[in-house]
Amino acid sequence: MFFSIIIPLYNRPQEIKELLESLTHQTYKQFEVLVIEDGSVNDAKDIVTGFMHQLDLHYYVKTNEGQGFTRNFGFERAKGDYFIIFDSDILVPENYLEVVNHRLTTDYLDAYGGPDDAHPSFTPMQKAISYSMTSPFTTGGIRGNKKGIGQFHPRSFNMGVSRQVWQKVGGFIITRLGEDIEYSIRIHTADFKIGLIPEAKVYHKRRTSYQQFYKQLHFFGRSRINIYKFFPSELKAVHFFPAVFTLGLLFTVIANLLRWRIAVLGNLILIIFTVLIFFHSWYKNKSLKVAFLSIGAAFIQLTAYGLGFMQDYWKRVVLKKS
Template identity: 75%
Template sequence: MFFSIIIPLYNRPQEIKELLQTLVNQTYMAFEVLVIEDGSTLDAKNIVASFNDKLDIKYFVKPNEGQGFARNYGFERAKGDYFVIFDSDCLIPANYLENVKNHLYNQNLDAFGGPDDAHPSFTPLQKAISYSMTSVFTTGGIRGKSKNAGGQFHPRSFNMGLSRKVWEKVGGFIITRLGEDIEYSIRIHEAGFVIGLIPNAKVFHKRRTSFTAFWKQLHFFGRARINITKFFPSTLKLVHFFPAIFTLGLLFSLIANVFSWQIAVICNLLIIIYFVLIFFDAWNENKSIKVAFLSIFTSLIQLTAYGFGFMQDYIKKIIFNK
């Protein structure tokens, strides 16, 4: 089984160096790497070239069109039986491809995804962001489930694989951002292919490294959910409204503190209980009080940024059809 690993890249040379080093350490080496420089002004040509004697690696430069179309560019040039997509801010455990290969031999999947986690080397903030994006106390907790409250399992493009026959029948991404991976997964499902979660195909995902950048990313994710709904209206589920409901509840609580202390007491108590649960769960998972404390803020951002982005485009695109 031969894999083609496809990595879109935009102005992140240092990230690609760390990612490529983890690929050098893979226990299963039947793979090629295609790095697609998507119109970067800060390129990684020399860094990629330094791995020529360590990996079967190819470097391509194209005009900037976004990550979805950069992946398509890689698909068109890949030789593998399976195409594996990584984001440049991921670190790949040494047994990743071995685990995927063994799983695919035992259970035929046309496309797959895997979970993400925080690496021990990550900063406390990166670990807190990872917690909020994977916790059962936030909507991030449904992302790594084989079947979740949102319906079918949809692999995410930071850790996603598909067979060559999927590419040949379904084609590639038709939107380059704003939920392009979920839209693609839905079309793969509708074409009759089998998609599954490989639980031990885990990657370490760095994500954003500041509260501000994390807010912008999650606000974008909320808008992306509505963009997907424009293609597939039936995929909008109750769970997708949870961040918006939480955000409205938080705003209601703030207003209640001004106009009704009785209601404010109840609202504030519920919010405190919720964040206490997050604190102790994050502490138990990371064994760090600092990470647990930061997880309160990253979880708040995870829900409210997504909620505001979701409501913004729901009003604009669904209600007013703009």
């Protein structure tokens, strides 16, 4: 099977260098790489062309449209039997394509997704953010595992679709705010077979500071409402959890300031949550520093998502603004 790896890129030259370097070590060699510069000011032309002799690599420059429509640009130019979508901030294990090819030739999937993890070389902050996004104690725990809630929806940091899917379903119809989940739902609706390949893991850098992480998760919270506007039935009770957590945290702070007795219960819940995050992260990462940073990452993940979710729920669902 021949794969086309499609990577949208926007002002991240150093990230694409590390990603392309990881692709040069793939044990399965039947693939091409399409890097699409989406209107970047700080482009990666010199870096990308430096890998032309090591990879079957194609570099395109286009006006800025966002990651969804930039992937469509890649679909239209890809030669492969199967399209693989990566974000630019990942590293790919050397056996990734071998694992995917084995699964597709033994138990075929029309579309798949894979999990993400932190690489040993990542900073403690990156490891803490990665932990939060995959922890069973946050909503990240329902992503990229066999025990997810409802239909499995591949995410665009690590996602593959067959050429047949693209020919029948088309590409992305929104370019941001949950475009990958919306695309996955349409693939499901078209009766294609979608599944998780647990072994097709990538190392996802995500963000390097709490501030960047907050902005990203606030955006994710808003994205969930955007998906709801397309598919109302896809809004599940679990998606309200970060908003409930955020309101509970705010209520507990107020209750402490006003010295209400119920503050004791709120404090106890927060202490238990904090302890669980700390010891589970310590067990997973074998680092006290990462465990401490994971506490902040978990609180930021839930509150940022919750605030973004409530903001757009109020504006777009209650007030019915576009």
